[in-house]
Amino acid sequence: MNTRVLVVDDEPLARRGIAARLARHSDMQVVGEVGNGEAALAAMVAEAPDLVFMDVQMPGLSGLEALRLLSPRERPLTIFLTAYDRYALHAFEVHALDYLLKPIDDERFAEALDRVRDMLATRRGRQQQSRIDTLLAAQADAPSFATRFAVRLGHRVVIVAANGIDWIEAMGDYAGLHSGGKLHLLREPLHRLAHRLDPTRFVRIHRSTIVQVDRIAEMQALSNRDSLLRLHDGTPLRASRTYVDALRATLDGRPIVPGHRD
Incomplete structure (x- = not known):
């Protein structure tokens, strides 16, 4: 991964010298050269460079002052450049990574770049680990719902995808999975299976029936407060009034009323 570098010095010759040295290192990419603190x-x-070579003394805003105007989190790794070592203490007050005296020694310059590489590798490693930790935490907190079911069919096992199920009915100790016009018998009672289904996609409409929400084509209220559902394939299903409120909430994208899945 390339290191994006900004070169700051009020002397054009000094800037060209730094850029020339950086050109010898394929992992260093100069993204800008400026000649004063304000720039x-x-x-x-604007550029959010990984590294800045910063001249300490410049007309107007100095390099130290420019860095102090940024919050610690906004400051790039910084290597200060100056002809006077008396600025070293102030440089490290703004957490400079290194401090090079002019005229710059090639070996000392290469050593400073090695420090940059080590620091960036550590920082990027921490950021990567932080992203992994965040992802794992999110996955741990998120409920896990079944995406497929293994159904025995004689001596074979048929895999039924959850998103292919139209509706499910209770059949004693089995659950009947209706998928694409076929009935698959899963050896699991409906009340237990209900807790393994994504409640944003599957909703219970009767003690003995669960339907996948996006399969519902229409809903008609009946006189006894039950409702008649018709699926896209034409299948009619009766929704008990006990579950109608939860059904409507799911269809509207609202939270499910607790207790209606048992």
Whole structure:
């Protein structure tokens, strides 16, 4: 991964010297060269470089002052450049990674870049681990619902995808999975299976019936407060008034009323 570098120095010759040295390192990419503190501040905000070579003394806003105007989290890794070592203490007050005295020694320059690589590798490693930890935490918190079922059919096992199921009916110790005009018998009672189904997709409409919501084509209220559902394939199903409110909530995208899945 390339390291994006901003070069800041009020002397054009000094900037060209830094850029020339960086060109010898294939993992270093110069994204900008500026000659004063104000331009450096704007470039750091706009370009968000990984690393900045920053001259300490410049007309107007100094390199130290430009960095102090950024929050610690916004500051890129910084290597200060100066002809005077008396600025070293102030440089490290803004958490500079390194400090190079002019004229710059090639070996010392390469050493500073190695420090940059080590620091970025550690930082990126932590960021990657943080992303992995966040992902794992999100997966741990998210409920896990069945996406397929293994149904025995003689000496064979048939895999029935949950998203292919139209509706499910209770059949004693079995659940009848109606999928694409076929009936598959799953050896699991309906009340137990109900807890393994995604409640945003499957809703109980009767003590003995569960339907996949997006299979419902229409819903008609009956005189006894039950409702008659018709699926897209024409199958009629009766929804008990006990479950109608939960059904309507699911169809409207609202939270399911607790207790209607048991």
